[in-house]
Amino acid sequence: MCYVLGIDLGTSGVKVLAVRQDGKVVAEATREYPLLQPYPGYNEQNPEDWVQQTYLAIEEVIQKTGIDAAHIQGISYSGQMHGLVLLDDKGNVIRNAILWNDTRTSQECKNIEETLGEELYEIAKNPALEGFTLPKLLWVKNHEPDHYSRATTFLLPKDYLRYRMTCKLQMDFSDAAGTLLLDVVNKQWSLTICEALGISIDLCPELVESHHCVGNITEEVAKRCGLSSSTQVFAGGADNACGAIGAGVLSSGKTLCSIGTSGVMLSYEEHDERQYNGAVHYFNHGKQDAFYVMGVTLAAGYSLSWFKDTFAADATYESLLAQINKVPAGSNGLLFTPYIVGERTPHGDSTIRGSFIGMDASHTFNHFIRAVVEGVTFSLREALDILRESNHEINHIYSIGGGAKNDNWLQIQANIFDASIQKLENEHGPSLGAAILASYGVGWFPTLEDSVNMFVMYGETFYPQLDQVEQYERFYRSFKRIYSDTKAVNEEIKTYRDNCN
Ligand SMILES: Nc1ncnc2c1ncn2[C@@H]1O[C@H](COP(=O)(O)OP(=O)(O)O)[C@@H](O)[C@H]1O
Numbered sequence: 315m316c317y318v319l320g321i322d323l324g325t326s327g328v329k330v331l332a333v334r335q336d337g338k339v340v341a342e343a344t345r346e347y348p349l350l351q352p353y354p355g356y357n358e359q360n361p362e363d364w365v366q367q368t369y370l371a372i373e374e375v376i377q378k379t380g381i382d383a384a385h386i387q388g389i390s391y392s393g394q395m396h397g398l399v400l401l402d403d404k405g406n407v408i409r410n411a412i413l414w415n416d417t418r419t420s421q422e423c424k425n426i427e428e429t430l431g432e433e434l435y436e437i438a439k440n441p442a443l444e445g446f447t448l449p450k451l452l453w454v455k456n457h458e459p460d461h462y463s464r465a466t467t468f469l470l471p472k473d474y475l476r477y478r479m480t481c482k483l484q485m486d487f488s489d490a491a492g493t494l495l496l497d498v499v500n501k502q503w504s505l506t507i508c509e510a511l512g513i514s515i516d517l518c519p520e521l522v523e524s525h526h527c528v529g530n531i532t533e534e535v536a537k538r539c540g541l542s543s544s545t546q547v548f549a550g551g552a553d554n555a556c557g558a559i560g561a562g563v564l565s566s567g568k569t570l571c572s573i574g575t576s577g578v579m580l581s582y583e584e585h586d587e588r589q590y591n592g593a594v595h596y597f598n599h600g601k602q603d604a605f606y607v608m609g610v611t612l613a614a615g616y617s618l619s620w621f622k623d624t625f626a627a628d629a630t631y632e633s634l635l636a637q638i639n640k641v642p643a644g645s646n647g648l649l650f651t652p653y654i655v656g657e658r659t660p661h662g663d664s665t666i667r668g669s670f671i672g673m674d675a676s677h678t679f680n681h682f683i684r685a686v687v688e689g690v691t692f693s694l695r696e697a698l699d700i701l702r703e704s705n706h707e708i709n710h711i712y713s714i715g716g717g718a719k720n721d722n723w724l725q726i727q728a729n730i731f732d733a734s735i736q737k738l739e740n741e742h743g744p745s746l747g748a749a750i751l752a753s754y755g756v757g758w759f760p761t762l763e764d765s766v767n768m769f770v771m772y773g774e775t776f777y778p779q780l781d782q783v784e785q786y787e788r789f790y791r792s793f794k795r796i797y798s799d800t801k802a803v804n805e806e807i808k809t810y811r812d813n814c815n
């Protein structure tokens with residue numbers, strides 16, 4: 315029997331999945347690593363943590379299953395997008411990675427928009443947002459010139475991990491699309507954007523398709539992890555592109571909701587013709603010559619994990635959510651906005667912060683938990699509204715990520731989105747998409763769709779409950795007001811946060 319490994323380098327941790335040629339997931343292993351937050355709004359990670367934790371997870375999967383390493387024919391990757399990894403001329407990391415949820419680059423974003431104007435949207439198809447890679451490159455150039463001067467190339471998180479395992483430097487189109495340096499339609503680095511912003515195009519690595527074979531596992535890594543150097547390595551994709559592949563979102567009319575650390579509402583796009591004017595992200599898919607649009611809630615699962623770590627550190631997610639059904643929809647008038655690290659969709663605002671609105675002495679811990687779950691889901695509903703307003707008919711949504719592990723939350727999604735919610739038989743998120751790319755790359759299947767048909771198994775469907783849908787529409791209208799009603803006071807109190815620096 316032959317196998318592939320799918321490796322998802324997420325924000326909270328790395329997940330390694332071993333999948334058999336018949337699509338059976340034979341083992342998985344997850345290892346966490348710390349999120350470094352040296353100042354409010356700063357989010358970094360040490361790339362060496364990614365590498366070492368991945369090696370341990372690979373070892374664990376092989377030890378759990380006793381798989382003969384020579385039977386692992388392919389490996390591919392998915393990863394948290396946009397994070398900046400700078401390498402020197404020896405391939406060494408120059409500084410910690412600056413991540414997708416870091417919001418220090420507001421001034422750089424302003425400079426990019428002022429310099430490029432409409433050209434940015436014509437070429438990169440996206441607005442300059444703090445989470446994207448180009449603003450981070452410019453921030454290092456402006457604030458850490460010694461680091462910038464030593465850089466010979468930049469990579470994104472999963473590309474760096476793949477580089478360490480193959481010694482090959484590349485980036486796939488689906489992840490490159492999130493850098494703001496890619497000409498999305500022509501699938502090439504934009505010399506116009508590089509030159510306008512004083513970035514050498516030589517910093518940009520070779521571009522490849524997600525199913526492209528970049529090389530093999532090196533002898534050194536094979537020995538370290540118990541792999542074989544005969545194993546082929548495939549480029550992989552952005553975590554949301556791989557999440558879409560792993561849920562079978564490979565054709566028009568299909569939509570994904572992914573509640574990971576971030577939250578994503580994503581719809582497949584066959585062509586690049588629709589204009590969204592930056593209201594949502596527009597990226598190359600991991601499926602060749604396809605695209606997708608998506609809205610992002612910066613702190614989706616992160617809002618729940620932050621609340622758990624801060625107020626119930628010893629609880630499990632299961633125990634935390636077990637009682638929320640005892641609280642009615644709308645949490646008896648308690649509303650939460652998930653803007654605890656700023657927000658992207660629909661409010662591109664790095665200054666806004668979260669709120670609990672309507673706190674009453676009668677509210678209990680369970681009300682707060684349910685309010686967090688509902689607030690995250692309301693935020694994703696705002697992204698869904700943008701997609702529906704641009705003529706995406708969306709009545710059925712595939713749900714993945716940590717938030718898809720809880721049936722109460724899946725039912726709340728159905729009621730707030732007013733759509734049926736499709737759970738996968740086994741929730742593996744983007745790592746399944748990465749495994750599918752490897753299975754297609756090694757030639758087990760003639761098309762990506764054939765691999766999806768073999769690997770993806772759908773589970774329970776959750777249907778909207780009319781009475782709850784109607785109640786949520788009322789609460790949703792109140793939720794949407796909170797951003798504009800709290801924007802000014804958040805701008806006032808920002809200085810109190812900054813003085814923590
Ligand atoms: N059993 C669970 N029930 C509900 N939410 C969960 C559960 N496990 C994890 N989560 C949520 O999912 C998030 C992590 O999702 P995941 O897709 O694993 O993360 P990432 O890919 O961003 O590292 C956590 O922030 C947490 O809020």
Ligand SMILES: O=C(CO)[C@@H](O)[C@H](O)COP(=O)(O)O
Pocket residue numbers: 324325326393394395396414415445492553554574575576577578595610
């Ligand atoms: O910034 C984005 C997408 O634009 C995020 O979706 C990151 O890609 C992080 O993903 P998770 O760790 O939340 O899966």
